[in-house]
Structure formats: structure tokens, C-alpha cells
Amino acid sequence: MTHDVFMAGFGGQGILLIGNLLAYAGILEGKNVSYYPSYGVEKRGGAATCTVVVSDEEVGSPVIGNPSCGLILNQASLEKYLARLKPGAFCLINSSLVDEGGHRREDLDLLRLPLNEMALELGDPRLVNMITIGAYARRTGAVTLDSLKAALKNVLPERNHRFIPLNVKAIDLGAASVKKP
Amino acid sequence: MTHDVFMAGFGGQGILLIGNLLAYAGILEGKNVSYYPSYGVEKRGGAATCTVVVSDEEVGSPVIGNPSCGLILNQASLEKYLARLKPGAFCLINSSLVDEGGHRREDLDLLRLPLNEMALELGDPRLVNMITIGAYARRTGAVTLDSLKAALKNVLPERNHRFIPLNVKAIDLGAASVKKP
Amino acid sequence: MTTDFKPVFERPVSLKDIQTHFCPGCQHGLIHRLTADAMDHFGVQQTTIGVASVGCSVFLYEYFDIDVVEAPHGRAPAVATGVKRARPDSVVFTYQGDGDLAAIGTSEIIHAANRGELLTAIFVNNTTYGMTGGQMAPTTLPGQTTLTSPEGRDVFLDGYPIRMAEVIAALDGAAYSVRVAVNNPKNILQAGKAIRRAFEYQVEKKGFAFVEVLAACPTNWGMSPLQANERVGAEMIPYFELGTFKDRAGDK
Amino acid sequence: MTTDFKPVFERPVSLKDIQTHFCPGCQHGLIHRLTADAMDHFGVQQTTIGVASVGCSVFLYEYFDIDVVEAPHGRAPAVATGVKRARPDSVVFTYQGDGDLAAIGTSEIIHAANRGELLTAIFVNNTTYGMTGGQMAPTTLPGQTTLTSPEGRDVFLDGYPIRMAEVIAALDGAAYSVRVAVNNPKNILQAGKAIRRAFEYQVEKKGFAFVEVLAACPTNWGMSPLQANERVGAEMIPYFELGTFKDRAGDK
Amino acid sequence: MSERQLVAGNIAVAMGAIAAGCRHYFGYPITPQSDIPAYMSQELRRVGGTFIQAESEIASINMLLGASACGVRAMTSSSSPGISLKQEGISYMAGSELPGLIVNICRSGPGLGGIDASQADYFQSVKTGGHGDYRTIVLAPASVQEMYDLTILSFDLSDRYRMPAVLLADSLIGQMKEALVARPASPPSDLPAKDWAVTGKLGRSDQRIVKSLYLGEGELEEHNWKLWRRAEELKAREQRSEGKFLQDADLIVTGFGSAARIAKTAVAMAREAGLKVGFLRPVTLFPFPEKAFAEATQRCKKLLCVELNTGQMVEDVRLSVARDAEVAFYGRPPGTGSLPTPEELLEQIRKHYGRGA
Amino acid sequence: MSERQLVAGNIAVAMGAIAAGCRHYFGYPITPQSDIPAYMSQELRRVGGTFIQAESEIASINMLLGASACGVRAMTSSSSPGISLKQEGISYMAGSELPGLIVNICRSGPGLGGIDASQADYFQSVKTGGHGDYRTIVLAPASVQEMYDLTILSFDLSDRYRMPAVLLADSLIGQMKEALVARPASPPSDLPAKDWAVTGKLGRSDQRIVKSLYLGEGELEEHNWKLWRRAEELKAREQRSEGKFLQDADLIVTGFGSAARIAKTAVAMAREAGLKVGFLRPVTLFPFPEKAFAEATQRCKKLLCVELNTGQMVEDVRLSVARDAEVAFYGRPPGTGSLPTPEELLEQIRKHYGRGA
Amino acid sequence: MPKVVINEERCKGCALCTIACPKGLVKISGSLNRQGFLPVRVSEDDLRLCTSCALCAQICPDVAITVHRQEKGARS
Amino acid sequence: MPKVVINEERCKGCALCTIACPKGLVKISGSLNRQGFLPVRVSEDDLRLCTSCALCAQICPDVAITVHRQEKGARS
Ligand SMILES: Cc1ncc(C[n+]2csc(CCOP(=O)(O)OP(=O)(O)O)c2C)c(N)n1
Ligand SMILES: Cc1ncc(C[n+]2csc(CCOP(=O)(O)OP(=O)(O)O)c2C)c(N)n1
Ligand code: SF4
Ligand code: SF4
Ligand code: SF4
Ligand code: SF4
Ligand code: SF4
Numbered sequence A, B: 001m002t003h004d005v006f007m008a009g010f011g012g013q014g015i016l017l018i019g020n021l022l023a024y025a026g027i028l029e030g031k032n033v034s035y036y037p038s039y040g041v042e043k044r045g046g047a048a049t050c051t052v053v054v055s056d057e058e059v060g061s062p063v064i065g066n067p068s069c070g071l072i073l074n075q076a077s078l079e080k081y082l083a084r085l086k087p088g089a090f091c092l093i094n095s096s097l098v099d100e101g102g103h104r105r106e107d108l109d110l111l112r113l114p115l116n117e118m119a120l121e122l123g124d125p126r127l128v129n130m131i132t133i134g135a136y137a138r139r140t141g142a143v144t145l146d147s148l149k150a151a152l153k154n155v156l157p158e159r160n161h162r163f164i165p166l167n168v169k170a171i172d173l174g175a176a177s178v179k180k181p
Numbered sequence C, D: 001m002t003t004d005f006k007p008v009f010e011r012p013v014s015l016k017d018i019q020t021h022f023c024p025g026c027q028h029g030l031i032h033r034l035t036a037d038a039m040d041h042f043g044v045q046q047t048t049i050g051v052a053s054v055g056c057s058v059f060l061y062e063y064f065d066i067d068v069v070e071a072p073h074g075r076a077p078a079v080a081t082g083v084k085r086a087r088p089d090s091v092v093f094t095y096q097g098d099g100d101l102a103a104i105g106t107s108e109i110i111h112a113a114n115r116g117e118l119l120t121a122i123f124v125n126n127t128t129y130g131m132t133g134g135q136m137a138p139t140t141l142p143g144q145t146t147l148t149s150p151e152g153r154d155v156f157l158d159g160y161p162i163r164m165a166e167v168i169a170a171l172d173g174a175a176y177s178v179r180v181a182v183n184n185p186k187n188i189l190q191a192g193k194a195i196r197r198a199f200e201y202q203v204e205k206k207g208f209a210f211v212e213v214l215a216a217c218p219t220n221w222g223m224s225p226l227q228a229n230e231r232v233g234a235e236m237i238p239y240f241e242l243g244t245f246k247d248r249a250g251d252k
Numbered sequence E, F: 001m002s003e004r005q006l007v008a009g010n011i012a013v014a015m016g017a018i019a020a021g022c023r024h025y026f027g028y029p030i031t032p033q034s035d036i037p038a039y040m041s042q043e044l045r046r047v048g049g050t051f052i053q054a055e056s057e058i059a060s061i062n063m064l065l066g067a068s069a070c071g072v073r074a075m076t077s078s079s080s081p082g083i084s085l086k087q088e089g090i091s092y093m094a095g096s097e098l099p100g101l102i103v104n105i106c107r108s109g110p111g112l113g114g115i116d117a118s119q120a121d122y123f124q125s126v127k128t129g130g131h132g133d134y135r136t137i138v139l140a141p142a143s144v145q146e147m148y149d150l151t152i153l154s155f156d157l158s159d160r161y162r163m164p165a166v167l168l169a170d171s172l173i174g175q176m177k178e179a180l181v182a183r184p185a186s187p188p189s190d191l192p193a194k195d196w197a198v199t200g201k202l203g204r205s206d207q208r209i210v211k212s213l214y215l216g217e218g219e220l221e222e223h224n225w226k227l228w229r230r231a232e233e234l235k236a237r238e239q240r241s242e243g244k245f246l247q248d249a250d251l252i253v254t255g256f257g258s259a260a261r262i263a264k265t266a267v268a269m270a271r272e273a274g275l276k277v278g279f280l281r282p283v284t285l286f287p288f289p290e291k292a293f294a295e296a297t298q299r300c301k302k303l304l305c306v307e308l309n310t311g312q313m314v315e316d317v318r319l320s321v322a323r324d325a326e327v328a329f330y331g332r333p334p335g336t337g338s339l340p341t342p343e344e345l346l347e348q349i350r351k352h353y354g355r356g357a
Numbered sequence G, H: 001m002p003k004v005v006i007n008e009e010r011c012k013g014c015a016l017c018t019i020a021c022p023k024g025l026v027k028i029s030g031s032l033n034r035q036g037f038l039p040v041r042v043s044e045d046d047l048r049l050c051t052s053c054a055l056c057a058q059i060c061p062d063v064a065i066t067v068h069r070q071e072k073g074a075r076s
């Protein structure tokens, strides 16, 4: 079984962090993984995207032409990347920053969640990314929530380990807001 | 008809000058020519050699493995280069600086001339090279003596043109000391 | 009844009216503006050829409305020499960062200066390799931590910050060499004058002119624009003395 | 009845007893001898690694009885840096000509000095590219005719002779920088002292040491050895002031 | 530590170098290889090595020459333009028979170009961009694990054959992260002693001289033949490649490094679609795995070579295959947005699979 | 002055450059090309041009880049190690679509090597030693007359295709003297105007920018294809070679420059000895005269490639000949006393002439 | 016409101008611009206190400020 | 044993020693050596005047001269 996912947002939304988190969770499950980041030209702000593949077989290409899953955290990313997704792909959209419609992908399994608002509920706007990855994991079963949570200490710098409980809550909140595959 | 000649001596004997002179004489006769010099590593003194080809046909290689003619002006050159000459090659040896024998080339058409003494007779030890080339031209007919003399003004720097008459005498002396082919 | 307004500050015409890619608080933008002011002042926009270097200022041609040649990293002074010799009547300036000029380009700037090429050289010293993410530069201050001096620059292993304006001034071929900063209005005024003078040297064929400008790189210093600007005055200027080290045409 | 003779001048043991390829009156040979004297003095022949440059002194290993690494043209200071960092306990010296060090190698010598590498650099300035047949060098004197300055060096087109000892002295990383000549016994004595001191700096791990030696190239100057030696005193020394420009360990 | 960690390719190179006993790094900043010096500046201090950020790429390669001449394991890393500047130094190292590792995390060119994944430096690396007749070992990793393993291998081969080694990768392999098992390394016990290294004469009567200048009659020619013989030995013994689905293949897809990585997925897709497509990836670019290509083309007469350039390795493929084999080429020269996708390569496979040889 | 003069090859290059209208020379001393700057430092002053002895080869190539960017005809000359140092600059010139002449009077390598005639820089010149996908025009004169004529041609081709041109020779062709007829040159009337040259904007609203940096989506790839298309045009239009005795040849001897010059005499000797031997010499190394080789090997299936190296051009020969042709190689890597003689090559001819294809 | 015109879209909110203004009239605003930065503003009232010294404009790295002076002669 | 020993085969006849000797004792000889140079000599009589100051040796680029001093104590 192979899971590939493409995530996009603007710098600061923590896209690359959850990309790493997902990949590490895969490793903890003994799977093969690849994580491939790509940034815009700008040094501050700008786009941040990455592709993660988690698989039982050897991972070939770390870049995917038509990803089977997408996590779209801002308007610009929707406009730029939605078209790439494979027909029938699951796509999580951050409705807090992305307007309704404005695209022609009736063939996708779209889920809109107000991620910024949900993060604020948890008391920290920076949790958008954790909620996202929680939702993704639950929905696709690419990795278990436990692996994600376990991987937190691998990807978070020592000094931020105190925030792990809060991140765990965010992951759970994300998971709770979607249904199993 | 093609004439190739290899000349060798130590720096200062004017080998390269007569190489140029011969080549230029060939040009004046509308022939094809090549002149290829090669020096030792030392900046002062050391060996000086060159190969000149004068031909009615296009000149191919400017380097000749077994030259059909040799002009050997000092002992070192004899020891290093005599062996290379083609069997039956005409070889002019400067007996002023080269001992009798000391080699096994019975197959060569050897001519020993006391070039330094002859030059002194003319009143200038530096004329060794001109005597040599005069003898060569007469003996092989590669170029006419007139062409050699005419070429003097092409190869001698302006300031030395006043010596042309003396050089002409040297060329003639060389020519007079050998017989036509 | 009418009111009259006279412009006291406007964008120079040599500088295109577009958004730059520079980070907030990056002083390349300001130094670009001062350079454009100088071109406007002498009315040479139409005859100027800029030589861009490799660094965050690589997009020179995006911002200046002039002809531009891109030089390989560190080689702008050599490229500019070729340009100037081929077009002696044009005004040719180079714009280089400290990694570009004081590291890989050491030889080219020194010999262009020593030959006394009729060039104007703008040198932006921000004590780091900005574009590549903040490595140690020859100008990095002792103790300054960078991507490649994680424990801070250790003068015993890494050597000392190099003072280019002084090095250039020491060459017989160089006619003008100064160091300025753009961390406050007073220094900005000085910097503007210096850059103008550096163009004057070329316009009047008086010789090679070099202007070192101390500038902030908030991003790679890991500081806010205000903190970074603070640091220029607090840490850079004490080591990199401001002043005119050579002004052959003038008194000095 | 016996007579006792005590040697007052003998060939240093670090210098092989063989014929050199140098032209008559070429002072590379003399500078080789003084360098060997310094090695003998500190008894470091066995631990010294020489770094040869490209020039008439390229055959360093033929003449010195020590381990030698050949460096590409101009890069001896970089090669020596690699050697010294890999073998900190060995004594490492470079030996470069003026074309090698002051032209193509400008960047390497300046940054090795600026890093304060524990090296001894011998720099032989004969105002020309000897090995390649006498082209203009950065050190060629104004008006000096060479293969590539047939009408004499024109400072307006070709720039000015560069004074390396002063340039090096100006760098914080350099500990010792001097200029000496070998045109007469008095100067030779000075030169010997300077080279010895330059090795002392390394042996005692006191920092980067640089010795510029003014020397004659009779062949490419188109002069007899005596005329050439004359010229060193008459033309070179007036432009290339002899002296100690930096001696950190000492008073200066 | 031999458990699986998530590591970027560039870091794996640095880890591999340190595992191989490399304690001397000389470099100059350039994207996209900056993680290597950043990591080295940290770690080498920790393990008591030398990290120098040189004033230029030229200084770096010459510092490497100096350190290698002393017999220590040393390296430099850079990217395309910086590697161009090292060509003279590499030629000197080869001429002086010095080992040493040069890492090239390629960027797009020519000139300043851009920083995207590129394979346009194949000729420079494999045909050698410096002057004179010489070769360097060239290894082309296609995974993070290989970035680590081949870095170690390159030090071993370089020491054994007294030839500089080039590790050729790009930002795709350099910046992607995968699981890495960082096995401890120990140099093969049969590596020849470095009895040529300069150490100072202490305890020796003979001098050691590291040089490339040979002026004696016939000396330099013999030296050239000596280097040539070593390269031939390397060709005989060290060709490495990865093959897959070759037995029954009607079309073989080939490529190296990042292109091969993408192509591999395309080949898998093709197989799923029932096409008999094989995969052959050179791991060593020099020595080029001629034997593997000759063998594979005994049966399969159609190849498709995929590169991130306009056609470079394809020449060596054509020189290696059976005479009656057809070699097609598909290139995507590098640049922003120009990385091919597996889907795109699958199309190419279909296109050429159909065609008769 | 069109009468025949006795001139050295290096001087012929300098004369040709001046005849071609080149008024800007930038160089750095190195044997065996020093006659060129020596002559230029004299003549360019006389004709009001610019001669700069730069501080290094790197400065020279970048001064050339700057001058070429202004639209003037300019050149640099050097020898092998110096040319290695110019590789980054050449890549930038190619990437910036700049013409300009780079003369390489090769010396023997690798490293410092020696100053003898060498052909070991074939790969560097033809496969391009710099980074990125680019090509340069490469011309290989084999006589003093060609040193003059091909220098002029290289400026014309370089301007037409906006590609740097490399003139590849060595001390044999550079230092030998032959009769030269220095015909006055005039650039072809159909050369495209240099409407890309920087001049200062005076009289223009648009900027002119000479650069190689392309970051926009797809831009750099398209730029690479554009350069590739130009190279293909060059291949289609500008292949040049010299052939002799090809009609009935049973063995064709090939080689370029100095080796070809020596081989030509060997071939003549062979003919005298009654052997049906042909001669085929590439004059343009890039574009390589593929057509001439393909054609010649329709009939003759045996070739002997002679080079002053261990085998470089032979690869392009193998890529160009008919599939069933056999290409043998005879190399003499450079060094003191290693120049082959016609007699020596004749032996090789006899050796291979006998053998069945 | 205001003495100080700030191009809010060009402004990157670096705040250097806020320390350059001798009267402290330039202040960071609360709302992001399209680039995602908080641009600076000079309030209507503050504008009256502005001396048109242009120091804010002088220090701006992004040349986002233009300044005019009210002509002596002119009646307002 | 002579105070000054000149290695005539090593000597290149540059004559620098002839100007270095305060007593002018070193002179160019008339006969070429195997290298083709005219080496210098110090005549028997001149040797007596030699002070062993070694300046000739100091200046010699080819290290062709060695100098000894007669020990004070020694009777001759
Ligand atoms: C030959 C070469 N080496 C290295 C680089 C990578 N590089 C790009 S910009 C740069 C230096 C940037 O620093 P600086 O010159 O100080 O300019 P800044 O960005 O700080 O203004 C470097 C090393 C390159 N492009 N080419
Ligand atoms: C890269 C490179 N460029 C040029 C040369 C040619 N070259 C050999 S020696 C030399 C310079 C010699 O001059 P200098 O350094 O002053 O030494 P000298 O012979 O005068 O003692 C040059 C340019 C070279 N070998 N390598
Ligand atoms: S990185 Fe530094 S130099 Fe570059 S744009 Fe940002 S602030 Fe300016
Ligand atoms: S050429 Fe000059 S430097 Fe070289 S050996 Fe002769 S005299 Fe000495
Ligand atoms: S012009 Fe002067 S007073 Fe007015 S806002 Fe700007 S800085 Fe303040
Ligand atoms: S200085 Fe310019 S960019 Fe910075 S805040 Fe003020 S107006 Fe905005
Ligand atoms: S030792 Fe002194 S006195 Fe004696 S010969 Fe030499 S220089 Fe003259």
C-alpha cells in the first residue's frame, strides 16, 4: 500500500513541519517514506509545499505529478495546485483562508474545515498544521495517530517538547473532525 | 621534389636563424616550406634544433623521424641525433667542435668541415651558420644560393642588414667547399 | 484659493517603480535608491551600464532602468573592465556584496583598483553571505554566529574581518575610497554624497572610485529590521570605521 | 706542525649539493640558500614541508632536501593551508614569484594571511614573469619595458606596481611582514635575518609571516648579472622601500 | 546508531564523510549544497577536525590538494559554477595521483542558471572538465541511503586508485529526506598504505614529492599511460549499476540519480499496465557500467535514456550497447517547474514501447 | 599584403584576429602561447585597440565577457591550465549567448605537465568543461594558414550563432613557421545585427540585459532548448572536414590538428607503398563532421584514429561512423620526446591495414 | 494634498521610518497589506505636525514614501 | 688548505662575487668550464690577502664558494 500526499500553504503555516512529522511517523511504523520540500524564491513569506510518500514498498519518485491526496491551507495554493490532484483524490481545504468554489474539480473528495478558527479554539493559531495532519492521518490511514504523536519528539526541537501535549490535542481534534476511510 | 633537413647545435650558433633563412629562400622560390624549432629546457645555452622541409608538393609533417639530411654543429648534437638520420643521408659535421669517429654510421654521406676556423678566416666566428647553410644549399640544391642571399633581408633584423655582404661571402665560402649533388 | 506643494522627496527616475524582492528592512533597497539618485544627479541614466554581481543584489536590472551585464560571482570588476574598455564613453558601475567582493572577488577588485580603471564600485558590506542563507563572510565580526560559524567567528581559526575600504585606499591606482553607513538619516546623507562623488570621479575621468556601505541583513542576522539597524551602529561601525580613506581629487 | 681551518661559510645541509637550472646571476639560488640556512638554524629540515609554486622556482624539490608539494600557479598559500591544517606539527613554507603571488595568487595570499595561517611565505619579487619569458607583472616598474609592455609600463593603462609587503602588513591576520633585498652583502645579511625570523614565527606558533625579497632576473631584464644587480639598488629599492612593516611579536 | 532516521540527502553525505574518517573539509557557500558545510562546521569542531570556509572554490580545491597530499581523508563540496572553478585543481590532483572527494550538488545552468535539480554536469564530471588526459571516479547516488553509502565508497575507491572521486547529485536527492541507516564504516583492510604522502622527511632518507610536472624524455607520456592503466583497472573492477525487470524487457529505461529515481516509478507503472519494461541505472558513471549495458542489450534492443539535460549520458549508453540496439533519448533540461513526473515518463515509455527497433 | 610570408602559427592567430576586426585582447602569460599576447601588445597599441594583461585567466575571460556584451569583437588566449580556469566564464558566456574567441594553444597535462604539443583537451573543449548544458564552436587548425583563416572564421561563426568559439591548437602548429598569405578579411554581410549589446539606453526605451539567470516557471528549460537548437543549426550547416584518397580507401586514417598533420605524411607514404589508405581530418570539432564520417564509412569499414592523448576524439568518431565500421585507436599522450613520427604512424597503418574488419 | 504619501502596498512594515521621524508621526498600522506586511501610516491630525523633513522617506529601504512641502508663498 | 675554495664547475661566471670582495681578489678566469661559463678564481698570491670575510660566498647565487678561516691559535 502506498500513500502520497501533497501539502501547500504559505511560509509560517508549518507545512514542512507536518511533512516531516508524517514521514517520521511512517518510519516509526517501519514503512518506506520520502519527503520532498520546495520553497518559493522569496526568503520571507512566499509559498511552502512538500510531497510525502509513505509506502510498504520501496519509494520511487519523491515527486508526484498527480497526487492522490492534497492538503491546501491557503487561497494561493488552491489556485496553483488543485488542478494537479488525481481524480477522486481526497483534498482537505482550509476554509478559514480559502473561498468557496472558484474551481472546477467536481471529481475530488473535498473536505472544507475552518482550520484557523479550530486552532484558535485550542488557544493557539499555530496549531493549524497539527489539526491538518491529524485529519489527514485519520481520513487516509496513511499512519496511525499514535505514530504521529510519537513522532512529535523526533521532529520538534528539544525546547518545544513542552508543547507536545497541546499538539497532541490538535492532532486529535483534526482526527475527530473527519471520518475513517 | 621534397628536401628535409635537420639542424642541431647549441644556442648562439645561429641554427634557428639559418633554419628561417632556408625556409624563406624556399618561399621566394614559390615552394612550400615548413620550419619547426625545438629548444632545450635551459634558458641560456642549451641545445637548439630545427627541422626544415622545402617541397614542390604540400608539406605534411613538419617533424621527420629519419631526416634525409643533417647539419651537426657540435659534439652533443652528434651524440644525440646522428643515429636518427636516414641511411644514405648527407650529413655536414662541424669538425671544429666534433671529434673524429665516435659513431657507427658508415651508411651516411658524411662531410666534415672546420666551420669555426673557416668563419674566423672570414673574420667573424658568428658566420659558422651561414657557411653551413651555403654548403647545404649547394650540396643538395634544395634552394639556390641566390634565394638564400635574397632571403637575408627578410630574416635579418633591419639593424643587421649592413652585415649582409659579409653573410653573402660566408654563404659562398660554404658553397665553394662542397660539390654539387 | 490654491495651495502649492513642492516635492522634497521623490523616487529617482533611474529606479523603476516596482516592488523589490528584498526582505523587510534590508538596506540594499536604500543603497539602490542612493545609487539611482547619483545617476539622476549627473543625468547619466541613458549612458550608464551597470554590472550586477551574484548575491541578493543579483536582480539589479529588475530595479534600475539601465542596461545591465550580469557578472559571475566575484568577477564584476573584471567584467566592468571589459565593458569600460569597450565603451569608454559610458558610465560603468559595479554593485557587489561582501562575499562577492571580499572573498571570491578579492583579486578582481584589487587589480581593477590598482589598474586605476575608470569605474565606480559600490560595495555592500552586511557581514554575511545573504543570498545563500547567512554563512560567515570575510567581513563577519569576531564572535558573530553564522551558519558556518555556529560558535561565533573564531579569529584564531577563521581570521579577522577584512577592511576593504582601507585595503583599496592603499593601492596607488585607486583614486577614491570611503566607508559609509545607512543606519540613520545623517549617515544616509553622507552615503548619498559619497556615492555621488564616486560617480563624479568617473564622469570627470578622475580615476577608480570605491564606496563601502555598511548595511543590515535582518533575515540572516536573525533580527527584526530595527534590531538589525541598531546593530549596524552598535557593532559594525566600531570595527569598520566610517570615513574617507582616499580622495585624490580632493584634499585628502 | 699543524694548521687549523674553521669553516666560516659552508653550504647549508637542507640545500642539495647540485647544479641549479637558474640563469647566471639569478638570485633565486641565493634566496634558496638563505631559506635553507633558516631551516638548518632551527633544525627543522626533517619536519619541513615546502610548497612550490609555478615559476622559475618550480623545481624547489630538486634543490631542497625536504618533502615538497607542488601547487598550481598562484595557489601555494591555499595548498599550504591544507598541508598545515593536516599536519599542524610540521613547518610549512611557500615560495612564490611576483607573477604567482601578486597576480593570479592575490586572493590566496591575502586570505591565508588574513586567516593568520601558521605559515612562512617567501615572496621573490623580480618585477617580471621570469619563467614565461619576461612579461609585465603587477610589480613591473613604471616605464619598464617587457614582452607585454613594449613601450614600457604605462601606469594609466597598466596600473601601478603593487607593494605586497605593505598590503599584507595591513591585514589583522598577518603577524610579520618585511621587504628585503639581496643585492649586496649588507642587504643579504638583513635578508637572512628576516627569513630566519619568518621561520621563527612559525616554529613558535606566533602567526603568519611574509618576506618579500627583491631579486634580479638578468635574462628577462636583458642585462648582465652585474647590471641587473645594479638595477635592484638603483631602481627597485627606491620604489619598493626596504623595511619591517609588521613584527607583532617584536616591538613594531 | 544504526536505527532508521529521517535525514536529508545533503546531510547524509556529511554524515557519510565523517563515518569514513574524513576530518578535513574545505568549502565555499553555494546553494543547494549549503547544508553540507553547515553540518560540517558543527560536527568537525565536535570531533576535532578542520572546517575551513575558504575564500573561494579555487582555494577550497587547493586546500583539499594540500591536505590529501599529507595522506588524510579530506573533501570539498560545491555546486555547478563552483565545480567549474575547481577544474584546474582537479586536474592537478589527478596529475599528482591524489585521492580526495569532490561533491557536486548540481544546479541548473549554464552560467548562473538557477538552483533546480540538474544533470547537465555529466560531461564535466565524466569526460573531465579540466585539462589533460585524466579521469576521476564518478558516483551518482539516487537515494539518501546511497548519499551516505557512496560517500564512504568514494573515499575507499579514491584511496585505492589514487584518483579524485566526484559524487554527483542534485537538489532533488540532496534536499529530499528518507530513512537512513547510518552504518558505521571501516576502510577495507587491503587499502594500500599512503607511502607517498608528505610528512616531513623525519625517519626517511628519500624525499617525498607530490607533483604533476614531468619534463624528462618520455616521462610525462609514461605518467599519462600509468594514469590510463589505473582508469582501465577501475573499469575492469568497479563498474556498478542497478537493474530491474531486465530478463524479459522489450524496452529498457535508463538514467542516473534523480532522473532514474523518477523513471523507476514510471517503470513500475508501466509494468502494472502490463508493458514489459526494464530499468537499468548506472551507479558508477565513471567507470561507466558498459558490461551491464552490453549484456542487457544482447536481448533487448530498445532503450530509452532519461536525463535532466539535452543529452549527455546517452552518448556513453550508445557507446556501450550492442551495435544493433536503438537508444532513444528524453530530456528535460533543468529549471523552475521542469522536473519531469512519473506520469510524464510513462507516456514516453508508451511512445517508444510501441515502436519497432 | 597578400604575398607569402614566413610566419609562426601563433602569430598567424594574432594577425587573423586583427584582420577580423578584433580590437580587444585580454590575456595572462602562459607558454606556449606567449607570442600571441606579445604580438597583440604591440599591434593593438598601433591600431588603437585595447590590450590588457589581466591579473589572471579568470579575470581575462570575464573581461572578454564584458567586452563581448558591448558587441565588440574580442578575444583571449591561453593554454591548458589557464583554459581550465576559464570554464566558469565560458559557461556564463554561453548562457548569456555571447560571442567571443578563446584560443587554447594546448600543453601537456594533467596538472602542470609540460609544454609539449598535446591534444588532451579535446573533451574539455568539445564536451565543454564548464557546468550546464551548452556548446562552443571548436575549430582545429592544422597549418599556419588555417591558424589565420580559422581565427577569422571563428569570429564570424561566433557572431552568427551567438556562441563562444574555441580555437584548439598546440605548440606544434603554434610554433612552426610556414608560408602565410594574409588575405584581408571582411565579415559576411548577412551577419545578424548585435541588437542585444549593452550600449547604455540612449535612444532606446527598452533595457538591454546580458544575463544567464532565469527563474521564471519553465524559462530556464526553454532557454536551454534555445541554446540546443542553435547548436543543432550549427551541426546542420557548419560541419567542415578535409578528406583525401577516400574513394578507394580500405583504411581511413583520421585525427585533428597536429596529429593529422603528421598522419597526412604517413598516409602519403602508405599510398607510395601501394596501400589504399584514405585520410579524413575534422576541421570543426564542434560541430563534429558526422556526415563526412557516415558517408566515408558507407564503403570503407576500417578506421585508424590518431591522437596525442589516450583516446578522446575517437569517441565522437565511433558515434559518427556506420554501425558496422571498426575504429582502431593509436595514441601518444603528450610529453617531451613523445611526438609521433610519420614513419611510426606508417607502421600503425600497415598493422591495421592487414587486419580484416 | 498630504505632505507625506506612503505607498502602503510597497511598504514592508520594517518600521525604520518610525524611528527616523523626529516627531514620531509615523506609526505601524493594524491591517496587513496584500504582501502580508503591516504598513505604516501618518494620521490626519499628525500630518499637520509634519515638517516635511523627509527623514522618513530618506531611511525607507523600499522607497515607499514621498514627501512634499507646502510652498512658503502659498495660502492654505 | 686555501681559505677560499671555488667550485669552478658550479660557478656560472656571473661575477657578483668580484664586486663583493672588499679586496677585489676574485677575478673572472679565461677558460670556459664544462657548462660553458667563465668561472672565477682567486690567485695563489691573492689568497694570502684574503681575510676570510666570506662576502664573496655570501653573494654567490650558486653557492659555489666555501670559505675557511685560519684558527687564531694555529701556527703556520
Ligand atoms: C562561483 C560561485 N560560487 C558561489 C555561488 C553562490 N553564491 C550566490 S550569492 C553568494 C554570495 C552572497 O553574499 P554577498 O556577496 O555578501 O551578497 P549579499 O547576498 O550578502 O548581499 C554566493 C556565495 C555562486 N553563485 N557562484
Ligand atoms: C594557471 C596558469 N597560468 C599561467 C601559467 C604560466 N606560468 C608559468 S610560471 C608563470 C609565472 C612566473 O613568474 P613569477 O611568478 O614572477 O616567477 P619567476 O619565474 O619570475 O620567478 C606563469 C604565468 C601556469 N603555469 N598556470
Ligand atoms: S537576505 Fe539579507 S541581504 Fe538578502 S534580501 Fe534579505 S535582508 Fe537583504
Ligand atoms: S629567467 Fe630570470 S628568474 Fe628565471 S632563472 Fe633566469 S634569471 Fe632567474
Ligand atoms: S517628513 Fe519628517 S516630520 Fe514628516 S513624517 Fe516624515 S519624518 Fe516625520
Ligand atoms: S521604512 Fe518604508 S518599508 Fe519600512 S515601514 Fe517605513 S515605509 Fe514601510
Ligand atoms: S673571503 Fe672575503 S676577502 Fe676573501 S675572497 Fe672572499 S670576499 Fe675576498
Ligand code: SF4
Pocket (backbone or CB within 6 Å): D025, H006, H010, H011, H012, H013, H014, H015, H016, H017, H018, H039, H040, H059, H060, H061, H062, H063, H064, H065
Ligand atoms: S658569484 Fe658564484 S657563480 Fe657568480 S661568479 Fe662568483 S662564484 Fe661564480
Ligand SMILES: [Mg+2]
Pocket (backbone or CB within 6 Å): C097, C098, C099, C124, C125, C126, C127, C128, C129, C130, C137
Ligand atoms: Mg553580504
Ligand SMILES: [Mg+2]
Pocket (backbone or CB within 6 Å): D097, D098, D099, D124, D125, D126, D127, D128, D129, D130, D137
Ligand atoms: Mg617574477
